[in-house]
Amino acid sequence: MAQAAGLKNNKWVRLAGILIVVVLLAVAPLILPEFANQTVARIGVFAVAVLGLNVVMGYTGQVSLGQIFFVGVGAYVTAYGVNNDWNIVLVFLLAILIPGIAGLFVALAAARLGGLAIAMVTIALPIVGVPLAKRLSEFTGGSQGTSARFSDAPEWTGLFDDQWQLYIVIVIGAATFLLTRNLVRGKYGRAFGIVKSNEAVASSMGISPYRYKVLAFTIASLIGGVAGFLYMVVVQYTSPETMSFGHSITLLASMVIGGAGSIIGSLLGGAYYVLAPQLTNLIDPNLTAALQGAILLLILFVLPGGLVSLPRLWRRKRRGARPGDPAQTGTVPTSPPPAPQNTQSEERGT
Amino acid sequence: MSTLRKKARITSVVAGIGIVAVLAAGCSRGGGGGDSSDGPADASPGITDTSITLGITTPLSGATAGPGTCTVAGITAYFGAKNAEGGIEFGDGKTREVKINALDDAYDPQKALANFQQLEGEAFLMTSGLGTPTNRAYREAAIADEVPQVLIQTGDPIFSNTEESPWQLGFVPIYQNEGAAFGELLASSTEDHKVAILSQNDDYGEGYVEGFKEAIEGADNIEIVDELTYEATDTDVNAQLTELAATDADVFFNAMSITPLVISSLLKTQELGWLPSWFLPSNTSSPGAILTPGNAVAFPGIYTVAFAQSASAPTFAESEEGAAFLSNLAEYADYPDVPAFPHCVWSYQIGATLEQVFAKMTEPTRDDFMEQLRTIKGFTAPLMLEGASIDTTEDGQPAISGVTVQKYNGKGYATAETFG
Numbered sequence: 001m002a003q004a005a006g007l008k009n010n011k012w013v014r015l016a017g018i019l020i021v022v023v024l025l026a027v028a029p030l031i032l033p034e035f036a037n038q039t040v041a042r043i044g045v046f047a048v049a050v051l052g053l054n055v056v057m058g059y060t061g062q063v064s065l066g067q068i069f070f071v072g073v074g075a076y077v078t079a080y081g082v083n084n085d086w087n088i089v090l091v092f093l094l095a096i097l098i099p100g101i102a103g104l105f106v107a108l109a110a111a112r113l114g115g116l117a118i119a120m121v122t123i124a125l126p127i128v129g130v131p132l133a134k135r136l137s138e139f140t141g142g143s144q145g146t147s148a149r150f151s152d153a154p155e156w157t158g159l160f161d162d163q164w165q166l167y168i169v170i171v172i173g174a175a176t177f178l179l180t181r182n183l184v185r186g187k188y189g190r191a192f193g194i195v196k197s198n199e200a201v202a203s204s205m206g207i208s209p210y211r212y213k214v215l216a217f218t219i220a221s222l223i224g225g226v227a228g229f230l231y232m233v234v235v236q237y238t239s240p241e242t243m244s245f246g247h248s249i250t251l252l253a254s255m256v257i258g259g260a261g262s263i264i265g266s267l268l269g270g271a272y273y274v275l276a277p278q279l280t281n282l283i284d285p286n287l288t289a290a291l292q293g294a295i296l297l298l299i300l301f302v303l304p305g306g307l308v309s310l311p312r313l314w315r316r317k318r319r320g321a322r323p324g325d326p327a328q329t330g331t332v333p334t335s336p337p338p339a340p341q342n343t344q345s346e347e348r349g350t
Numbered sequence: 351m352s353t354l355r356k357k358a359r360i361t362s363v364v365a366g367i368g369i370v371a372v373l374a375a376g377c378s379r380g381g382g383g384g385d386s387s388d389g390p391a392d393a394s395p396g397i398t399d400t401s402i403t404l405g406i407t408t409p410l411s412g413a414t415a416g417p418g419t420c421t422v423a424g425i426t427a428y429f430g431a432k433n434a435e436g437g438i439e440f441g442d443g444k445t446r447e448v449k450i451n452a453l454d455d456a457y458d459p460q461k462a463l464a465n466f467q468q469l470e471g472e473a474f475l476m477t478s479g480l481g482t483p484t485n486r487a488y489r490e491a492a493i494a495d496e497v498p499q500v501l502i503q504t505g506d507p508i509f510s511n512t513e514e515s516p517w518q519l520g521f522v523p524i525y526q527n528e529g530a531a532f533g534e535l536l537a538s539s540t541e542d543h544k545v546a547i548l549s550q551n552d553d554y555g556e557g558y559v560e561g562f563k564e565a566i567e568g569a570d571n572i573e574i575v576d577e578l579t580y581e582a583t584d585t586d587v588n589a590q591l592t593e594l595a596a597t598d599a600d601v602f603f604n605a606m607s608i609t610p611l612v613i614s615s616l617l618k619t620q621e622l623g624w625l626p627s628w629f630l631p632s633n634t635s636s637p638g639a640i641l642t643p644g645n646a647v648a649f650p651g652i653y654t655v656a657f658a659q660s661a662s663a664p665t666f667a668e669s670e671e672g673a674a675f676l677s678n679l680a681e682y683a684d685y686p687d688v689p690a691f692p693h694c695v696w697s698y699q700i701g702a703t704l705e706q707v708f709a710k711m712t713e714p715t716r717d718d719f720m721e722q723l724r725t726i727k728g729f730t731a732p733l734m735l736e737g738a739s740i741d742t743t744e745d746g747q748p749a750i751s752g753v754t755v756q757k758y759n760g761k762g763y764a765t766a767e768t769f770g
Contacts, residue, residue, distance in 0.1 A: 038467045131583040134552060143552050144506060145483050147490055235460050236490060239483035242459060277461055281453045288454040289411035
């Protein structure tokens with residue numbers, strides 16, 4: 001065990017691990033069959049959406065039920081920009097900025113409220129969003145929705161559409177994950193963590209809970225906008241249904257199932273969001289809702305910390321089978337956020 | 351020294367993985383999209399010499415699960431009975447068993463697209479699915495991949511426009527058809543009529559009003575005295591009704607798609623003492639669910655349009671076709687109750703229409719299917735009302751564009767030949 005832990009902390013091993021992941025991500029789209037590519041791309045879209053939710057809920061502890069609204073706004077901005085032949089880079093930036101600004105304004109008001117009141121304010125977003133999207137039909141195409149095909153593979157790449165789209169999702173998604181990882185592992189992440197655990201302590205340390213709540217909420221909506229852009233890359237169509245309230249709840253459930261306050265957990269949450277309906281469809285299309293409920297309950301009973309805690313559970317079980325193992329006193333993180341502990345152990349390892 | 355060796359080892363492992371991966375990539379996708387089965391060399395996916403697979407994506411959970419389940423049950427019942435008789439005979443002389451692969455999209459566009467992507471390799475065509483946003487979500491993908499998306503259950507006109515949607519065709523009448531049918535009946539009346547219009551402020555309401563206005567164009571006996579709209583999110587329309595009641599119009603054209611709002615409108619109008627004849631869309635005119643609680647017998651007439659018989663009508667189960675439909679539904683689609691939604695009958699008729707197309711297909715290809723699909727004319731599907739028929743040859747129109755105006759008689763509907 002101690003040897004294994006040492007191996008894990010070795011710089012070269014970690015570097016190799018990262019390299020392998022990069023190579024896999026670069027090559028996988030070329031090998032995988034079409035449907036697998038499309039599924040992985042969708043997972044990427046919703047993993048980013050869950051990641052945004054994680055920043056505000058998992059790391060900062062503020063209940064947000066409005067994440068799908070920002071995804072929807074991002075998607076609509078993308079569709080509108082593409083259909084008006086704007087430069088795609090500009091479209092991408094606007095698709096992030098506009099939900100971000102909307103999120104900032106909502107947060108300025110909502111973060112003044114405590115606890116569940118924030119949840120109530122954020123519930124309003126998708127509930128207002130759907131009729132708003134129907135009414136602003138000049139921009140949104142009304143209840144029939146709007147489609148924008150801009151993510152077909154260019155000729156020079158020689159790629160299939162699904163491969164090209166997956167590459168876009170991988171590049172933008174990976175960048176978002178990396179930036180968010182750095183954010184939550186640094187100064188801001190620690191501030192978020194203190195705001196989450198005790199606002200009074202945060203204030204006494206000179207950390208304004210209000211300011212950090214607004215910051216977390218705004219970042220979550222920016223990331224929601226990224227997910228909205230990727231949604232249009234992959235789905236190429238959006239309608240008021242996209243931001244229906246039920247999807248916000250599913251995103252929340254995905255975050256908890258993946259693992260709150262965890263980067264890998266966000267990825268697993270995205271996978272759950274996409275794969276749960278697909279798997280239940282394979283079992284019995286008439287029972288999808290009931291089966292998804294059963295899966296949700298099962299995971300939360302067995303793994304209250306989410307799917308991300310699976311290796312931890314397994315490790316604890318192995319150690320339980322061999323009492324007196326020296327590794328038991330090791331630096332295994334047991335509670336979120338694991339980030340600071342990890343950084344420390346990594347630093348010690350080098 | 352040992353670090354260096356380790357580094358070299360790791361590099362070689364990574365390089366090795368990379369090389370294997372690139373080699374594998376080179377081998378894959380070699381065949382392109384040519385996923386041909388063991389039938390004739392040019393057969394499309396989803397069809398063999400002995401079977402054909404149909405794909406459906408439709409809401410089987412969530413708020414629209416009721417009608418959604420019907421969109422699968424009807425067609426499953428139809429082909430279940432045909433399969434039990436030995437299968438469907440195709441135009442190429444082969445008899446094939448029809449398999450149906452239905453997936454739940456919960457009325458979520460993103461899931462509908464995922465379902466399409468999952469089905470397109472194994473299904474010959476997509477059909478019967480319910481919902482405008484869900485069908486729209488994979489419309490362009492279906493065009494790009496040349497997969498038929500036909501006889502789907504949405505009133506959105508885009509699916510019946512061959513130029514915009516070369517691989518699509520809607521089944522149910524578009525909103526304009528319904529409004530126009532009532533307009534024509536009204537225009538043929540011998541008396542003068544004043545019409546008040548209330549419509550939902552979206553493509554649904556606009557479609558009905560557009561069709562109605564086109565039909566009464568040039569009719570001297572019809573005057574539109576007032577025209578108001580409401581939002582689909584409104585919880586009451588009392589203000590609009592009060593204003594319309596003041597016009598004292600004798601005909602009230604109400605293009606409303608929300609069930610509780612229709613009931614409250616019926617009651618409010620009586621309260622105001624305004625008793626016109628009503629027109630209601632086909633999806634919000636159910637005798638049991640809307641007209642009875644709205645006490646609609648107080649009005650001189652409630653009109654709606656239909657093309658299919660209603661399974662809840664008392665005479666339905668006594669007719670030969672109706673009895674066969676109900677027993678097939680129970681036996682092959684695991685749907686033992688009398689369906690409360692018309693979509694069960696509609697998807698049964700979709701099955702019958704597909705059979706007509708299959709009988710004309712001489713090649714097992716999607717191209718030939720689309721060609722033959724657009725040649726069905728004058729076919730009366732089971733459980734159709736008198737006067738309605740399938741016509742797929744007219745561009746811009748869905749498979750069923752002719753609807754019959756029906757008048758409420760206190761219990762159910764009967765065909766109305768004239769207004770009044």
